[in-house]
């Protein structure tokens with residue numbers, strides 16, 4: 001049996017009541033699930049597997065898995081399938097961070113309060129760890145039980161969100177924009193791709209772990225994800241300019257130092273904060289029709305906009 005096909009037995013996190021307790025339960029479940037879905041560190045090639053585990057485990061807010069779980073709970077998704085969907089999107093995210101930090105991109109030495117993967121393991125291992133995390137994400141998604149049509153939809157969704165019309169495309173625009181003044185529309189497009197696309201995938205993958213969506217359900221979740229997806233990167237830009245490295249676990253002030261166009265550099269701090277708040281409200285409005293069942297999604301929109309790290 002491969003690591004990717006092992007299932008993690010966990011109590012149903014849905015039964016936990018407070019948001020903080022629910023969040024802690026999902027984060028703990030995901031730590032264990034990710035660990036079981038990654039090759040063992042002792043398995044050859046050890047350094048590659050160690051670098052993959054270093055990148056994906058023991059750190060991060062796990063916002064994408066939280067979104068997947070919250071959306072999955074709307075449709076009573078089975079926990080085992082949710083764990084796979086959430087782990088897949090988190091592996092893509094972890095890979096994107098490993099590559100984002102490399103000298104050819106943002107050249108960062110600190111991530112999640114630890115030395116970045118290329119600092120710890122060298123550039124070649126970091127490159128390969130990112131590549132292998134991406135492949136592992138799709139393996140995890142396709143393994144395990146579940147409806148084949150749902151799985152196909154999920155694979156396509158995650159591939160689109162990760163590729164040249166999703167996260168990679170956004171990263172390409174980001175790198176090509178250093179030192180340029182982008183219009184507000186160009187900036188929004190860059191942020192929607194580099195960050196919004198994976199957050200949208202997290203929401204829809206979680207929902208698809210429950211069932212194939214009706215067009216109305218998909219539209220509502222899409223509108224919600226558009227709000228939180230853009231808000232997430234607007235807040236990331238705000239925190240880069242206002243928080244310190246110890247709080248963030250990554251180098252603060254890096255965007256201005258690197259001459260990157262951000263919401264803060266283009267709109268200013270106050271207008272960026274107002275926009276994030278507006279997007280939070282848009283996200284809430286989008287899921288009104290789901291009623292009480294969407295409480296976790298509402299709480300996550302609040303967290304994404306009000307977070308301090």
Ligand code: IPE
Nearest residue numbers: 060061062063112195233236
């Ligand atoms: C950082 O993402 C990179 C962006 C897309 C802005 P997160 O802020 O979710 O990073 P972790 O996973 O919590 O470390």
Ligand code: IPE
Nearest residue numbers: 096097100106167194195236
């Ligand atoms: C990165 O955006 C988005 C990714 C796809 C990884 P940033 O470059 O702003 O992320 P941080 O600030 O380094 O986490």
Ligand code: MG
Nearest residue numbers: 100105106174
């Ligand atoms: Mg970057």
Ligand code: MG
Nearest residue numbers: 100101106108
């Ligand atoms: Mg960066």
Ligand code: MG
Nearest residue numbers: 236237240255
């Ligand atoms: Mg940033």
